[in-house]
Amino acid sequence: MKATTRPRTVPAVAGGPHYQALDRLATLVAVVDAGGAIRYANNALEDAVGLSRRTLAGLPLADWFTEPNLLQNAVSGANSHEYAVIRYDAWLVRLNNEPLPVHVVLAKTEHGGELVVELLPLEQQTRQEREQRLLEQAHANKELIRNLAHEIKNPLGGIRGAAQLLQLEPDARELAEYAQVIIHEADRLQALVDRLLAPHRRARVVDDVNIHEVCERVRALVLAEFPRALRVQRDYDPSIPEFRGDREQLIQAVLNLAQNAAQALRARIAAGDAEIVLRSRVLRQVTFGRQRYRLALELHVIDNGPGVPEAIKDRIFYPLVSGREGGCGLGLTLAQTIVQQHHGLIECDSAPGRTDFKLLIPLP
Template identity: 45%
Template sequence: MSINRVTPSPLEQTVVDHLSTAVMLFGADLCLKYLNPAAEMLFQFSARHVVGLYAGNVLPCPGTQVERRLRDALTSRHPFTERELNVVLLDGRTITVNCTVLPLHHFDADPEILVELHQVDRQLRITREEHLLSQHQATQALIKGLAHEIKNPLGGLRGAAQLLERELPDPGLREYTRIIIDEADRLQALMNRMIGSNRMPTRARVNIHTVLEHVRGLISAEFPSGPQVLRDYDPSLPELSADQDRLIQAFLNIARNAAAATGARGLVQLRTRVLRQFTIGSRRHRLVLLTEISDNGPGIPEEIKDQIFFPMVSGHPGGSGLGLPIAQDLINQHGGLIECESRPGDTHFYVYLPLEPEHA
């Protein structure tokens, strides 16, 4: 393909800069000459730090000889498209993209090569998140309905046991009515935990690292012999509008599971980052706070991976199965979402919270 190379007009430059598709331009030496803001956002690096680097350093694709494929395209002058290509980001995450490579040969200049990347796992993630949110809302509605139906006869049962206790002539028999009353109270407390609080979050300006440090202190007190808790915080993060007590409870539920899974010799890491132009469910946010809680425990059993946010589902013997559903509900109240990836020796919980003001 041969085209005349001309200097782009301001309008053309504006169009390329505002494309949602990542665009990168490499010279004949396969050094990066330009990338648009969408590419900066996709790879999470600044143009001034990567312009001039070789293609293999900018496009880390495991199992793919990037520079050889680009050089072949320059030689043959034939464009090509690679679908569902895995690209490793600076933070270790892997994204899936469709990659189109277009050689540009000019009459009066050295050839160049244009690379266009379209992230395909983003739409899959949005669909998964929407399903997760609707699933959680349906579950909560079902639980609240069941709790309402259970609480009424439970109150009558407790009241009848109290009346019976007063009428029993033998004090020794009151032990049995006391068991009925105590079990009714236990079930009542369980119902209250399952349906959560009806009160709206009391929002104030909150530093996420203050929340995480409080959680770290609680975990250290609860598990004095370990695991080791590492921190990787982004000190530039702004404060967010949130209910601090509810955030502490949500993160504590996740971190407690991680600590219990890893044991004394395990490792738990708390990590914070900011994401730009990020979608939670179907809503796109300018800034999103990502808090990651990871551990090197045995991982979540395969048979319950898709059910961990359902009440009464637990991978720990004797677990109540309420910690993660409650955490998801508390984060949902802030417009956020919790996601999980797990395999043996490597489990990650990702907590996404919008950083916009509440009224935005």
């Protein structure tokens, strides 16, 4: 459907102060009158539709949907106070572009019968829901790790102590070898618990961080571990500013991602075409973790491996979940914890032949 032009019912407006605040939002927002005519469109909606707010002002907002009757019915329902908030999915018409799938949220305001219509691109809504799940998952992981560590450490100390006493018994020398096995396994479990607790125990050392120095350190460490048939490509944006953070922890987080990628590439390394790409970019006016930031770092660790197994795609940041035989399943959990301590998050997009771990951190 093409948007049609009707006689304007209200003049073009520049918008009062309560309108201008809407320009700070990343979502698409329109303010309409009781008849559904546009009184104001924020910057995001202007960009999506391809017209200025002065051009849009006075036009029926319903004309910019493939099914205009849905919005018309929603406006009527809001005006008659049938609903406080109305939600539904629709397709937004755009000039010279394919229609955009959006989730529509319509609610009345306190300003003389006006209604606010918020349009969330469905892919953006899905991303926000995924980010929220990651944050909730990280919080649950943190509590799980602390409780698990507490439950393991106390009996573990007792088991190790009993095994040491058993070694000292003169009548049980033939059991000394078994006691040594118990001590060794107790120490291994202690080391595992210590690794789980490491990001929560260690005090952060905050300083100015250059993300490319972090990437170069990681690149050198990975190439030292996999010196043959693995290329680690650089694709850096030199304009990225320094930011405040814990350099050593960030090296550990990025190294965990890169090592994870390298270990998934063993078949490619054997074939001689394994590749990891470290790519940095600056994002502007970006929203993640339900917060909007003027600038953010976007760091990708991309590999051309087989991809994350479908069975664990939704659980890869859980502790002790690994898609690799012999893996302990802590690397991604620790990386996510470290990045979230820097008010960021890590996302994963994976398919056979390309896995992309994207790290997002706010910039000053």
